[in-house]
Amino acid sequence: MSNRRVKAVGYEDDYDEYEEEEEYEDGEDGRTANELSAEDQELMLLNTVKVKSLLGEDFIATDQEIQDALWHYFYDVEKSVTYLKNLKRPFTTPKKSKENPVSRFDQATHAAEANIKHTEGKSNTSTAKSKNGTVVNGVTKDVAGMSVKDSSTSKHKNLNVVEEFKKANMKAAASFVVVGHVDHGKSTLMGRLLYDLKVVDEASMERLRRESKKIGKSSFALAWVMDATTDERERGVTVDIATNHFETEKTRFTILDAPGHQDFIPNMIAGASQADFAVLVIDASTNSFESGLRGQTREHAMLVRSMGVQRLIVAVNKMDMCDWSHDRFTEIQQQMSRFLEIAGFASSSISFIPCAGLTGDNITKPVTDIQNAAWYTGPTLVSELDNAEPTKRALDKPLRMTISEVFRTSPNNPISVSGKLDAGSLQAGDTVTIMPSSERAIVKSLTADNYPADWAVAGQIAVLNLADIDPIHLKHGDIICHPSTAIKNIKSFTAKILAIDHVMPMFVEVHRGPLHVAGKISGLVATLDKASGNVVRKKPKVIQPGAVARVIVELEREMPLEAPSKVILRSEGRTVAAGLVEE
Amino acid sequence: MKATKVHIEKDGSGDVTLTLEEPEDMWHAYNLIRPNDIIRASAIRRVVTESVTGAATSKKIHTYLTIKVTTLDFDAAASQLHVSGRVSEENDFVRLGAHHTLDLELQRSFRLEKAEGWDSVGIEQLKDAVDTKSRAELWAVVMEEGLANICVITEYQTKLVQQVNQTMPKKRAIGDDHAKSLRKFYGILFETLSRQIDLNNTPIDQIKPILLASPGFAAQNFLNYIKTLQQTSNGKTLGALIAKITVTHSSSPNVSALAEVLKSPAVLSKLGDTKFARETKLIDSFYESIRKDDGKAWYGPNEVMVCVNKGAVGRGGGVLLISNSLFRSNDVDERKKWIALVDKVKLEEGGEVRVLSEAHESGKRLEALGGVAAMLTYPIFDLDEDDEGGDGDPAG
Numbered sequence: 001m002s003n004r005r006v007k008a009v010g011y012e013d014d015y016d017e018y019e020e021e022e023e024y025e026d027g028e029d030g031r032t033a034n035e036l037s038a039e040d041q042e043l044m045l046l047n048t049v050k051v052k053s054l055l056g057e058d059f060i061a062t063d064q065e066i067q068d069a070l071w072h073y074f075y076d077v078e079k080s081v082t083y084l085k086n087l088k089r090p091f092t093t094p095k096k097s098k099e100n101p102v103s104r105f106d107q108a109t110h111a112a113e114a115n116i117k118h119t120e121g122k123s124n125t126s127t128a129k130s131k132n133g134t135v136v137n138g139v140t141k142d143v144a145g146m147s148v149k150d151s152s153t154s155k156h157k158n159l160n161v162v163e164e165f166k167k168a169n170m171k172a173a174a175s176f177v178v179v180g181h182v183d184h185g186k187s188t189l190m191g192r193l194l195y196d197l198k199v200v201d202e203a204s205m206e207r208l209r210r211e212s213k214k215i216g217k218s219s220f221a222l223a224w225v226m227d228a229t230t231d232e233r234e235r236g237v238t239v240d241i242a243t244n245h246f247e248t249e250k251t252r253f254t255i256l257d258a259p260g261h262q263d264f265i266p267n268m269i270a271g272a273s274q275a276d277f278a279v280l281v282i283d284a285s286t287n288s289f290e291s292g293l294r295g296q297t298r299e300h301a302m303l304v305r306s307m308g309v310q311r312l313i314v315a316v317n318k319m320d321m322c323d324w325s326h327d328r329f330t331e332i333q334q335q336m337s338r339f340l341e342i343a344g345f346a347s348s349s350i351s352f353i354p355c356a357g358l359t360g361d362n363i364t365k366p367v368t369d370i371q372n373a374a375w376y377t378g379p380t381l382v383s384e385l386d387n388a389e390p391t392k393r394a395l396d397k398p399l400r401m402t403i404s405e406v407f408r409t410s411p412n413n414p415i416s417v418s419g420k421l422d423a424g425s426l427q428a429g430d431t432v433t434i435m436p437s438s439e440r441a442i443v444k445s446l447t448a449d450n451y452p453a454d455w456a457v458a459g460q461i462a463v464l465n466l467a468d469i470d471p472i473h474l475k476h477g478d479i480i481c482h483p484s485t486a487i488k489n490i491k492s493f494t495a496k497i498l499a500i501d502h503v504m505p506m507f508v509e510v511h512r513g514p515l516h517v518a519g520k521i522s523g524l525v526a527t528l529d530k531a532s533g534n535v536v537r538k539k540p541k542v543i544q545p546g547a548v549a550r551v552i553v554e555l556e557r558e559m560p561l562e563a564p565s566k567v568i569l570r571s572e573g574r575t576v577a578a579g580l581v582e583e
Numbered sequence: 584m585k586a587t588k589v590h591i592e593k594d595g596s597g598d599v600t601l602t603l604e605e606p607e608d609m610w611h612a613y614n615l616i617r618p619n620d621i622i623r624a625s626a627i628r629r630v631v632t633e634s635v636t637g638a639a640t641s642k643k644i645h646t647y648l649t650i651k652v653t654t655l656d657f658d659a660a661a662s663q664l665h666v667s668g669r670v671s672e673e674n675d676f677v678r679l680g681a682h683h684t685l686d687l688e689l690q691r692s693f694r695l696e697k698a699e700g701w702d703s704v705g706i707e708q709l710k711d712a713v714d715t716k717s718r719a720e721l722w723a724v725v726m727e728e729g730l731a732n733i734c735v736i737t738e739y740q741t742k743l744v745q746q747v748n749q750t751m752p753k754k755r756a757i758g759d760d761h762a763k764s765l766r767k768f769y770g771i772l773f774e775t776l777s778r779q780i781d782l783n784n785t786p787i788d789q790i791k792p793i794l795l796a797s798p799g800f801a802a803q804n805f806l807n808y809i810k811t812l813q814q815t816s817n818g819k820t821l822g823a824l825i826a827k828i829t830v831t832h833s834s835s836p837n838v839s840a841l842a843e844v845l846k847s848p849a850v851l852s853k854l855g856d857t858k859f860a861r862e863t864k865l866i867d868s869f870y871e872s873i874r875k876d877d878g879k880a881w882y883g884p885n886e887v888m889v890c891v892n893k894g895a896v897g898r899g900g901g902v903l904l905i906s907n908s909l910f911r912s913n914d915v916d917e918r919k920k921w922i923a924l925v926d927k928v929k930l931e932e933g934g935e936v937r938v939l940s941e942a943h944e945s946g947k948r949l950e951a952l953g954g955v956a957a958m959l960t961y962p963i964f965d966l967d968e969d970d971e972g973g974d975g976d977p978a979g
């Protein structure tokens with residue numbers, strides 16, 4: 001029996017027609033399975049997850065309630081959320097808690113649940129939550145249920161956002177990118193994590209199992225939690241970043257599951273540019289680790305480092321394949337440590353966690369193969385994630401928010417953009433300038449780190465619902481600024497680079513987060529001393545891999561860029577250099 | 584291009600009469616004609632006459648004009664060449680020294696006389712221009728989901744003819760949106776491509792091979808899309824079209840990725856040994872040599888000059904790579920310098936000379952290196968040691 005049919009208890013509020021429905025019987029669920037088309041089922045499934053995560057912990061609704069709402073609102077996530085929030089105003093005096101029945105798939109999960117908060121049906125965790133005070137960027141509980149229509153006319157509140165942020169004393173939030181060589185198990189690991197933390201419920205999981213089996217891809221069922229497009233599912237390869245959320249006692253996390261395939265490195269770079277830290281997934285089985293080290297294990301590690309990521313968790317995955325061999329783990333740990341230190345990671349910021357995404361071992365709960373894994377006494381992956389240091393926020397700088405996606409949330413919010421605030425802050429009602437087009441738009445409403453909010457600050461990943469702009473002016477990679485402090489478009493710049501391959505005057509693609517523009521390295525100014533930055537040799541002919549140099553880059557078209565942005569230079573599918581824009 | 588009259592003396596003097604036959608010939612004409620050359624071609628001139636009553640009437644006159652070339656303006660995408668200069672032979676309609684711009688036209692002849700005489704490079708270029716055998720030509724679409732560059736690749740040029748662009752909803756907009764806009768994108772791309780290749784009016788066997796290239800699966804998915812169209816309509820034509828399509832991998836959807844596409848085994852096996860494939864391979868082996876850091880590859884005008892003068896670009900593997908564009912310099916001495924270098928390598932040193940078209944991706948890569956590079960027969964190190972502030976650096 002899955003927990004999704006059990007009505008959550010503990011709030012006295014104004015139910016309407018749902019009041020009667022005491023208990024939903026389990027079993028092959030009625031409407032969603034039988035009456036909906038495959039596409040609709042898919043949509044229902046995905047939107048259920050979205051609604052649930054948007055509802056957070058203060059609004060507890062059963063899947064049935066969520067799905068009914070979605071059904072009613074034609075799968076419109078935002079309307080459903082608004083409706084459900086109105087329906088289920090957060091309670092102040094939680095009543096008796098009722099434990100969820102444990103599914104047969106999940107008996108073992110239980111042990112490790114102690115420090116994990118669930119989004120569903122557990123008022124015990126919600127109690128703690130209420131005490132913590134979920135102040136979400138100014139939107140207090142009373143207004144959290146504000147209707148969509150209200151938000152469209154939202155007035156500028158003239159908040160001092162930096163002050164508000166300091167006052168808010170928010171729960172820590174962090175985003176991490178999951179990187180590593182193709183097929184090393186990144187998506188499976190994250191799918192497992194979300195499933196074990198009940199962000200993905202049993203019925204949804206069951207559906208993914210069924211559907212992946214249908215096309216002979218049953219080993220990818222967990223990966224399908226992250227891999228959602230037809231291409232990704234049919235081919236068993238992640239193509240684009242999947243964003244998901246979960247929280248622990250301490251932190252609200254955003255997962256950015258990156259593709260491992262070499263062809264999709266531009267997408268991986270886009271994801272990594274939003275991350276506070278990285279999880280590098282390594283397949284421990286014979287030869288896989290070795291071939292990864294020649295491929296994207298190496299390239300991804302260097303890329304995330306040169307994009308400014310300092311903390312790295314190395315998930316030594318598929319440990320089931322080597323029977324939790326301590327020797328293998330040590331071998332990988334030693335080789336990787338050596339490489340990572342050369343790549344510029346401080347040894348104190350690297351940790352190694354053995355795990356197996358497919359079986360769920362040492363992710364939220366300890367390893368079940370006690371015999372073979374007796375040597376390991378360290379933390380699970382999730383508790384290691386929780387050691388994340390709070391990120392530094394460039395609050396006082398001018399607003400810079402890089403758009404990672406442009407999409408339509410609902411008919412009321414036809415133009416939404418998501419992305420990370422690299423610097424500064426913004427609030428609802430703000431007029432913003434989108435670069436490079438220089439077009440302006442109004443921020444109607446927003447969410448910050450997945451919660452409805454009045455404002456957002458540097459370090460947060462926000463979704464802005466925009467008005468007064470034609471979407472043709474919005475592209476992923478564009479930068480949202482305030483009009484008076486907008487970033488400038490430039491067509492050439494000098495950069496201090498670390499050569500990863502041989503660098504000479506050549507055609508390159510210049511990547512800055514999700515944005516990439518064709519250009520060329522038109523001149524090699526000098527090679528520099530690694531430590532002092534002093535000129536070693538002027539006008540070199542070639543820059544050897546590993547050397548530091550200053551080069552001139554010319555772009556084919558203008559790009560919003562400023563010092564000291566980090567850029568990646570790639571050519572013919574290979575990363576040739578990582579650089580820092582100087583002017 | 585057809586040469587109807589060729590009068591070239593041993594000393595390089597003389598003239599040729601040429602007829603442009605196809606768009607690609609404009610490119611050849613662009614490379615053959617240089618400033619100060621004398622060119623005679625048909626022209627249209629606006630002539631103002633005054634009648635007895637004093638009223639001025641203006642009419643267009645067809646005539647032949649001879650001009651001394653000052654500038655050339657080549658529009659690669661439209662395959663148009665405008666040659667400006669000063670009239671050097673007076674006639675009834677224009678006086679000597681008047682400014683005129685000739686628009687060269689297909690199927691019309693023009694006479695060309697070289698100011699500095701016909702040099703070895705010019706004669707080579709002429710040979711290439713009139714050699715119309717074995718000219719490979721194909722369509723190439725480099726793409727990703729939401730972006731496609733439709734290009735035509737000829738023996739000497741890569742031309743971007745149209746870009747198709749569509750903002751794609753990403754994974755967030757899951758369910759239908761992604762798949763729907765993808766279908767829409769493929770639909771628009773197919774329409775645009777059909778229009779470009781003139782699918783409806785061209786006998787299918789005359790359509791050139793089509794190359795689809797992308798990172799990931801986009802190119803394959805696009806082919807699959809065309810196959811689904813085939814089932815619903817126009818099966819026969821599309822079937823024949825599909826037979827002309829080759830899908831291959833590229834690392835990016837940018838036009839510059841064509842360099843790697845053109846040397847891919849799939850393309851080589853389909854098109855055989857083409858000039859552009861050879862050029863791409865040459866540049867690759869140059870890069871490879873640089874990577875090995877073996878001192879046997881140098882680039883940049885000064886460095887290459889030095890290498891040639893040291894006798895390192897000769898018999899037994901010496902190769903001089905030089906871009907077409909250097910011979911088009913407006914500076915006569917500059918031009919002569921490069922022609923002398925070519926002659927030296929070819930005639931005195933016994934090395935190989937490859938003139939690359941900068942209108943191809945490989946040629947553009949050579950351009951980025953300053954337009955000239957060399958692969959040496961023996962290593963030379965530290966050429967760049969004392970190179971400070973010279974013009975050795977292409978960007979300098």
Ligand SMILES: Nc1nc2c(ncn2[C@@H]2O[C@H](COP(=O)(O)OP(=O)(O)OP(=O)(O)O)[C@@H](O)[C@H]2O)c(=O)[nH]1
Nearest residue numbers: 182183184185186187188237238260318356357358
């Ligand atoms: N035995 C075993 N197999 C695993 C484990 N984790 C993942 N796999 C398998 O590895 C394959 C690839 O898994 P994915 O999660 O798609 O790998 P990925 O790293 O996300 O791949 P890309 O995103 O395409 O780079 C699937 O067949 C999984 O079942 C594990 O812990 N043990």
Ligand SMILES: [Mg+2]
Nearest residue numbers: 186187237238
């Ligand atoms: Mg994946």
